[in-house]
Amino acid sequence: MTTRTNQNKPELLMPAGDLQKLKTAVRYGADAVYLGTEDFGLRAHAGNFSLEDLCAAREITREAGVAIYLTLNASLRPGEFVALEQLLEKLKPLELDAYIVADPGVLTTIRKVDPQRAIHISTQANSCNPQAAEFWRLAGANRLNLARELTLEDIRAFAEQTEMELECFVHGAMCVAHSGRCLISAALNERSANRGDCSQPCRWNYQLTEQTRPTEPMNVEEDFRGTYFFNSRDLCLIEQLPDLIAAGVHSFKVEGRMKSLYYVATAARIYRDAIDRLWDDPTDIDPLWREELEKVSHRPYDTGFLLGTDDAKVHPADTHYVRTHDFVGFVRRDENGLWVEGRNRFLLGDELELIGPQMKQEKFTAANIRTLAGKELQAGNPNYQLRMLLPDWADDGDLIRRKRPEKK
Template identity: 60%
Template sequence: MTKPELLAPAGDMEKLETALDYGADAVYVGGDQFGLRAMAGNFSVAELARAQERVRERDKKLYLTLNAYLRPAQMPELRRTLEELRPLDLDAYIISDPGVLAVVREVDSARELHLSTQANTTNAQAARFWQETGVERVNLARELTLEEIRHIRRETTVGLEVFVHGAMCVAYSGRCLLSTALTGRSANAGACAQPCRWNYALMEETRPGQYFPIEEDDRGSYVFNSRDLCLLEYLPDLVGAGVDSLKIEGRMKTLYYVAAVTRVYRAALDAYAADPAGYVMDPAWLEELDKVSHRPYDRGFLFGAEDALVHAADSRYQRTHDFVGIVRRVDDGGRLLVECRNRFFPGEELELIGPAMRQAQFVAGELTAEGGGALEVAQPNALVLLPGPAGTRQGDLLRRQKVAG
């Protein structure tokens, strides 16, 4: 059995460190330009150089997303950017536009290339086509079934990557003009405003302002709204299918999301690789994934299109926990210096999570400002000292169960 790589998203430097700490083998990031996810806190060339050093020190990999479809006027800028990037030791570029591939080949011919899901590769012939152009790995379309993934594996030698977790489009990934039409922000330039998740109503032409709700249930309508992908339960099938890399979606997502999701897939993958025959999925892992803000999970198209038809059930975000802070330091007396992300009070029940599925419940004790002085509340962005559970380490995260209502 070949153990696939676990590939996690990183919207900025802090998330990159978090992804590595929480078990990613490789991280993908976006540059200042040409990477989809225009608002994901993209990396400058200098930051990419620093990111690459950090990744190399830890013997992991770094891929740069250059997967927008470009217009003629953008090509000279692409060439300049690629020349600037050429000295960096990035492990691969993720591309989808054949024009971008051609320019990379001219400017930086030795660079490894991975094909983005945006290219919608759905068959072995397409995978082989891309391999012949020099692409070393193909991220398969999310719309494939497990059987189709197995077939493509049998019929090709190119590296195969699949998404295992995260948001899905209601179109083939990125092949959607809804955002461009309604907001002028193009999904293909990384600026999707996600209008597929807005609320819609029906209006008769001669009655402006009279909105008739389109109701699938008592809370509204979700005709455009996709559930989130979660293939944790099917990791053994994907490993058995010969997939080389398992990718987590979400360069726009929070640091907490990156940590919580990456550590679960790390634990499952390691447990399966250590003992494939005796492997049983720990239900606690799924519970952990439920503690991250998400729409109801779904297995997408893995077992066929029927399964992926529009669900009438609610597909709004589910959020059971709030991320409240990051442990920046643990002092000799076991006090934690926490950078707060959400308000919390002394006496509140908190939960600490760390890499390798470490976690502990505790009650927040006395809160002290970093510079001294008791606090009645820990405010967002403040640095606060408080006693913490034994074994806490720098980089651990604190969360709190969301109060109902």
């Protein structure tokens, strides 16, 4: 482990696919959130934010002391810059903390319309060396997201040779393409990943066909599960955080603007606890962190390219997620007290678990389930609004999960 090169505790940067996920990220420990508008980001099918939503998001984050970064990292075409300038003019009064960009033309436009705004360089820029960082710094950027293909040694060298803030992904989905710049989706069904409309063909099951026998597909591998050429594992660097802190990374970013509330809450609470504890003691790695991250829906975890190993990053078994737990309810509060918004079915007598910020969690039994009007229920179901017995410390924004029965 090298000597720590930056003196500030690294930032926890969480995804916010919509306003409720933003509130969850803030409550569960994010230092900053990143989100997109309905244009010029790379998640066309995330909830995304209208201008009105952005105003609300700005108020929430300002009150909580949390930074807000807006993604403008799509690759633009010539006819789109007028609309970009119009959007930037509307955004100026919100005083967002930074814009995330990849296109030099977008950066130049921001410098013209809103010259005081901080600019962060997206992973889409494929920044693999300190020389690239210097190019972006001279162009006016403040921070750079490191290419996911870099090793720990590469990151150490980066930090020693650049004056820019460095950000890296530590958790979430990975892409088969170099830093996410993929053409497969556009080639197969005319949906461009580089313009926010990826159809994720890397997750599909592929077969081989011979031209004169198109109705007789063959598996390329002799495996009953199918053939998944491009299906990347998910990234999880929770155990490598001490090395990344020591290397000089300023911000740890979690992927997942299209992921669930449960994912956002779980990832935020774990990485918040890990950053805080490891900052004080780099040896204080808690096995509970990895155990908890295994309880969110994910593909098999991997350390990506960080350790410089030659292990396959593709998961050939199938494209399905590992799911050991279901998110079954979201705790709300009104003038009459706490109630639960149902998200998945659970039954009277089921063993459930409540989770909250600061690593709070407690198992309890589903009991006294009632409608808001007081009618007894035998189960909670999606979209049900109900009251039930909860642990004493339960509060607005806590989540309820249930372990899935083991398959026989």
